Amino acid sequence: MSSLVGPDEDDPRGKPAVPEDVQDAIKTLIRWSGDDPTREGLLDTPARVARAWKEYCVGYEEDPATHLSRVFEEVGGYDEIVLLKDIPFQSHCEHHMAPIIGRAHIAYLPTDFVVGISKLARVLHGFARRLQVQERLTAQVAQCIWDNLHPHGVAVVIEAEHACMTARGVRTPGVGMVTSRMMGVFREDQRSRKEVLSLMGFG
Numbered sequence: 001m002s003s004l005v006g007p008d009e010d011d012p013r014g015k016p017a018v019p020e021d022v023q024d025a026i027k028t029l030i031r032w033s034g035d036d037p038t039r040e041g042l043l044d045t046p047a048r049v050a051r052a053w054k055e056y057c058v059g060y061e062e063d064p065a066t067h068l069s070r071v072f073e074e075v076g077g078y079d080e081i082v083l084l085k086d087i088p089f090q091s092h093c094e095h096h097m098a099p100i101i102g103r104a105h106i107a108y109l110p111t112d113f114v115v116g117i118s119k120l121a122r123v124l125h126g127f128a129r130r131l132q133v134q135e136r137l138t139a140q141v142a143q144c145i146w147d148n149l150h151p152h153g154v155a156v157v158i159e160a161e162h163a164c165m166t167a168r169g170v171r172t173p174g175v176g177m178v179t180s181r182m183m184g185v186f187r188e189d190q191r192s193r194k195e196v197l198s199l200m201g202f203g
């Protein structure tokens with residue numbers, strides 16, 4: 001029966017233990033925010049928050065480049081752009097530890113081999129599940145593909161909303177930030193750049 005339902009959020013059994021000092025830090029934050037960490041509804045919150053942060057930042061436990069180690073050389077002479085569009089992702093900004101929620105478009109122009117298309121998304125998530133700034137996330141994804149697939153070109157465009165801007169500070173919902181990183185032919189050749197951007201749905 002229990003296999004039919006998802007893991008119980010409130011059941012601590014089988015979950016990694018959260019060190020006392022980590023829980024204390026979150027209790028301090030709750031107190032700092034104006035609430036009482038000893039009231040019933042907040043009792044399990046420190047451990048839950050701590051585990052959630054391990055998940056948000058699980059990217060620190062992997063090297064995203066490993067996703068690009070298995071390549072396919074049988075490409076049947078394919079020598080056009082490979083594009084993975086509209087990949088949803090979540091990250092957290094390193095300035096406020098607030099969510100960054102967005103979509104990425106990742107393209108490359110292969111030389112002699114390609115990777116499984118889902119691997120591009122895995123590279124993105126590997127870097128996104130850390131504390132980030134959007135500019136660096138964009139650059140890291142592009143650089144990783146460039147270094148490991150040795151393509152003729154890489155183009156990465158990321159559109160995202162930052163909760164630190166939409167939920168606090170200037171509180172401007174709906175404002176997106178767009179960053180891009182072009183390498184190889186997409187940087188050097190105007191026509192290639194135009195082509196990849198139009199495939200991504202820009203211009």
Ligand SMILES: [Zn+2]
Pocket residue numbers: 093094095096097098162164165
């Ligand atoms: Zn921020």
